[in-house]
Amino acid sequence: MKSERQRDNDGFFEKVYEITLLIPYGRVTSYGAIARFLGSGQSARMVGWALNSSHTRPDFIPAHRVVNRNGLLTGKHHFGNSTTMQQLLENEGIIIEDNRIIDFPEKFWDPMKEL
DNA sequence: ATTCTGACAGCAA
DNA sequence: TTTGCTGCCAGAA
Numbered sequence: 001m002k003s004e005r006q007r008d009n010d011g012f013f014e015k016v017y018e019i020t021l022l023i024p025y026g027r028v029t030s031y032g033a034i035a036r037f038l039g040s041g042q043s044a045r046m047v048g049w050a051l052n053s054s055h056t057r058p059d060f061i062p063a064h065r066v067v068n069r070n071g072l073l074t075g076k077h078h079f080g081n082s083t084t085m086q087q088l089l090e091n092e093g094i095i096i097e098d099n100r101i102i103d104f105p106e107k108f109w110d111p112m113k114e115l
Numbered sequence: 116a117t118t119c120t121g122a123c124a125g126c127a128a
Numbered sequence: 129t130t131t132g133c134t135g136c137c138a139g140a141a
Contacts, residue, residue, distance in 0.1 A: 012138065031123050035137090043137040048122035050138090068123060075122030 012038065016050035017057060019111050023065040026092045027109035028101060030069045037111040048075065064088040071104030 015038050023029055031044040040046060047066070054061035064085040068074045076085035076099065086096045095102040 035123080040137060042124075042135070044123040045121055046123090046137055046139085049120085051122060053139090063122080066122080069125095073122090078122055 012040070012046055013050040013053060016047050017054060017059075017061055020051065020054070020061050020063060020066055021059070022111070022115070023062060023109055026094065026107070028065045028067055028071070028089070028094065028104070028107050029109045029111060030067060030071075032069050033108075033110050033112065034066065037115070051075065052078065062088075065092075065109075067101060067104075071101035071108075073099045073101070 016034060019029075019034050019037060031047040034047045035041060035044040038047075051061065051063040051066060054063050063075065064073075064079065066075070073085050073089075073096065076082050079085045079088075086099070089096055089101070094107055101107060
């Protein structure tokens with residue numbers, strides 16, 4: 001019972017993970033977009049906080065697909081090596097220059113819009 | 116219970 | 129244009 005309830009009630013973090021896992025290959029989204037989808041709106045910082053704990057999750061969270069609203073890889077520093085995040089994104093066909101995603105609006109995936 | 120922090124976003128100077 | 133401060137929410141110490 002508790003475990004079942006936990007699945008739906010675990011809260012913010014789970015939702016963040018869920019959405020992050022839903023990001024299609026070769027697409028990216030922003031912290032604010034996720035926050036808004038969660039209904040928190042301005043709590044974009046929480047999304048980052050949740051992703052920070054993502055490494056504690058049993059599954060791999062494609063957190064490299066989540067960037068700030070400028071398409072800037074603000075969280076790349078949290079991927080062990082600073083280049084890891086960029087490498088992963090480039091591996092998915094996303095061009096990055098100076099830590100910024102080129103054609104960000106084009107690659108942008110809005111959970112609210114798509115879901 | 117109180118305080119601090121945090122991978123952001125928005126606005127002001 | 130770049131830099132800095134504030135607001136926001138939830139979790140951790």
